Amino acid sequence: MKFKIKQNKLSRALNTVSRVAAGSRTTLPILNNVLIFAEKNKVSLSTTNLDMAITEYLPERPEEEGKITVPARLLAEFVGNLPRDEEITIENKGTKVTISAGKYQSVINGADAEDFPTLPEINEKKAVKFTINVDDFKNGINKVIVASSNDLTRPALTGVYFNTFNNGLYVAATDGYRLAEKKLIEKVKDEVAVIIPANSLQEIMRSIYDDVDEIEILFDETQAIFRLGEIEIMSTLIDGSFPDYRQLIPKDNEIVLNLKKDEVLRITKLAALFAKEVGGSIVCEAKKNKFLISSVANEYGENSSEIETEVENSGKVTLNSKFLIDALNAVEEEEIKISFSSRITPVVVENQKSKDYVHIIMPLKS
Numbered sequence: 001m002k003f004k005i006k007q008n009k010l011s012r013a014l015n016t017v018s019r020v021a022a023g024s025r026t027t028l029p030i031l032n033n034v035l036i037f038a039e040k041n042k043v044s045l046s047t048t049n050l051d052m053a054i055t056e057y058l059p060e061r062p063e064e065e066g067k068i069t070v071p072a073r074l075l076a077e078f079v080g081n082l083p084r085d086e087e088i089t090i091e092n093k094g095t096k097v098t099i100s101a102g103k104y105q106s107v108i109n110g111a112d113a114e115d116f117p118t119l120p121e122i123n124e125k126k127a128v129k130f131t132i133n134v135d136d137f138k139n140g141i142n143k144v145i146v147a148s149s150n151d152l153t154r155p156a157l158t159g160v161y162f163n164t165f166n167n168g169l170y171v172a173a174t175d176g177y178r179l180a181e182k183k184l185i186e187k188v189k190d191e192v193a194v195i196i197p198a199n200s201l202q203e204i205m206r207s208i209y210d211d212v213d214e215i216e217i218l219f220d221e222t223q224a225i226f227r228l229g230e231i232e233i234m235s236t237l238i239d240g241s242f243p244d245y246r247q248l249i250p251k252d253n254e255i256v257l258n259l260k261k262d263e264v265l266r267i268t269k270l271a272a273l274f275a276k277e278v279g280g281s282i283v284c285e286a287k288k289n290k291f292l293i294s295s296v297a298n299e300y301g302e303n304s305s306e307i308e309t310e311v312e313n314s315g316k317v318t319l320n321s322k323f324l325i326d327a328l329n330a331v332e333e334e335e336i337k338i339s340f341s342s343r344i345t346p347v348v349v350e351n352q353k354s355k356d357y358v359h360i361i362m363p364l365k366s
Contacts (some may be wrong), residue, residue, distance in 0.1 A: 001038045001066025002091035005058060007101065008272075013045050013056045014076035015027035016207050016231065022049040022073040028117075029255050033069035034099075035116045036090070046119055047072055052200050053119050053234040054207065056170045063183060067113040068092045075099070078106055081207050086264035120234045122225050127218040128190045130169060134208055134228075137215050140171050140182040143330040143357055148198040150176035156240030159195040162219070164188060165246070172245055173198070176362075178323050179245055179346075180330065183356035192219050195242055207231055215322035245250050249360060250346055253339035255286050261336045265289075265328045267305035269293040272321035274303040281364055282324070284347070291338075318364040324349070327359040 014034070022031035026049070035046040043062055078099065079088065084100040092275040095110045099116040140159065149157035154176070161172045162184075169185040169192070204226050208215075219237075226233045271282040274295035285292045289311055294304035296318075317340050327349040328336070335352040340363075349359040 001036070001062065001069060002064040002089070003038050003043050003060050003062035004087055004089050005060050007079060007086045007088055009058065010088055011076070011080045011082075012209075013058060014072070017045045017047045017054050017056055018072040019078040019203060019206070020047045020049055020052055020054045028116050030069060030111055030117070031144060033111060033116065034072035034075060035067060035069050035113055035119075037067040037113070038065050039067075040065070041294070041365050043330040046116075048117055048119065050117065051197070051236050052203065054203075055112070055119065055232045057230045058233075059230070060068070064091070066092065068095065068097055068110045069113050069116050070097050070108045070110040075108060078108075091350055097180050100167045115208060120223055120225075122218050122220055122223065122234075124218065127220045128192045129219075129224075130185060130188060130217045132185055132191075132215055132217065134212055134215055135186075136184065138205060138208065140184045143182045144171050144173040144180040145198050145201060145351070146173075146326045146330065147175055147178045147359070148173040151175070154197055155238050159197045159238045160201055161193075161195050161242040161245075162224075163193045164191045172242070174243065174245060177320070178327070178362065179248060179360040180327075181245070181249075181358050189320075193218050193242075195238040195240060196224055196225065196235055197238055200233075204228070204233050206234075216302055236267065248346065249341070249343065249358060250348055253345070253348060254341045255311065255315045256333065256337065256339045257286060257291050257309055257311055258337055259291060259307060259309055261328055261331060261334055264293075264305050265325065267307065268321060268324050268328065270305055271303050272325065274298065274300055274322050279364075280321040281318055282321045283316055284324075284340075285320050286311045286313075287314040315342060317345075317347055319347060319361055320364060323361045327361060330359055331357065 037044045038239045042059045043058040066070045082101050088101045097108045099106050168183050169188045172181040214230040218225045271293045277298045278296045281296050283294050290306045292306040333351040337352050340347040
C-alpha cells in the first residue's frame, strides 16, 4: 500500500474517525486501530467499537493498493503535529507503516487488516431511506436529545426514537421525567420506528463538516447508516420498545400562558440560583393576570419574579428548574406557550405559531 495526501485532509479525517476507536478499555486491542484501505481510485479510513463504525473516503488515487491497521490516536496525533501544507506519504511493508513528510518521518507498528472486524453493510434495496437537510437534522436532534436518559437499566430511553406519524418523520426522546418531540420531515413515503443510541447521534453531529448540505439515512432491522458527504457512519439500533408517548401529551390544558421566551428564561434562571440546595425545585404559578416563578425557601433565602400576562384560570406546579431551562432553550420562537392543568399533570412548553416541536415536563411532588 502506498499513497500521498495533504496533511490538512488527512488530519481532519483522522480526527473524525479516531473518536470512534474503542479506547484502552476494550478487550480487543485491534479496536484501537484505524483500518487504512487503499483501493482503485480511493483511500478509506475506518474505525469501529462494534456498536458503531465510521468510514471516511479520501479521493486520493493510491500508487499501490493494500490495507493495514495502525493505532488510530497515535497516527492522528502524529499527523496533526506535522506542518499543515506538507504532502504526506504513507506506505507499509508487512505490518510496518512509514509516514513521511519532508524531513519528518515515523514508523508505526501496525496489525494485519484481516484481524479487523468486518464492517457492516446494508441492503439498500430493502432499507428505508430518507434524505434531510443538514441544518434541519442538527436542529431536530439538538432539540430532543437533551431529554434522553442515561439510565442503562432502561435502554430504550437512552436513545432517540425515529418514527413516522401522519406521513411525517419525527424524532422523540424521554427520560421518564420529560419528553421532547420534533418533526424532521413534513412528508415521507416510507414508515419507520427505530431507536438510535444518543451517543451515536452525538458522534454523528460532531462529524458533520461545514461543506455537507444533506444527510442520507438508511434503516434496516438492526442498524442505521448515516451518509454525510464522504463520511459514512453506522450505528446499531437499540433493541427495545419506545413508550407510546403521544398519549402522554395533554390535548387540552386549563391554564394557558402566552409569554416571551426571554422573560421566562430570565426569571427561571434567577429562581434556579436559590433552588440549588433543594434539588432545583421551583414553583410556577398563574394568577390574576400574572405568571410567577419562585424558589422554595431554604437557608440561602428565596426568590420570586413575575411576568404580566393574560390568564383565565389560576394554578401552580412545581418543576425542576434545569428541565424548564432546557425546554425554553429548545423552543425557537420568541413568543411561546406554557400550559398545564394541575399540580400533578404535565407542563407543555411549545412555540405559539409552529406546531412541529413540543416539550413536556412532569411536575415534582410538592
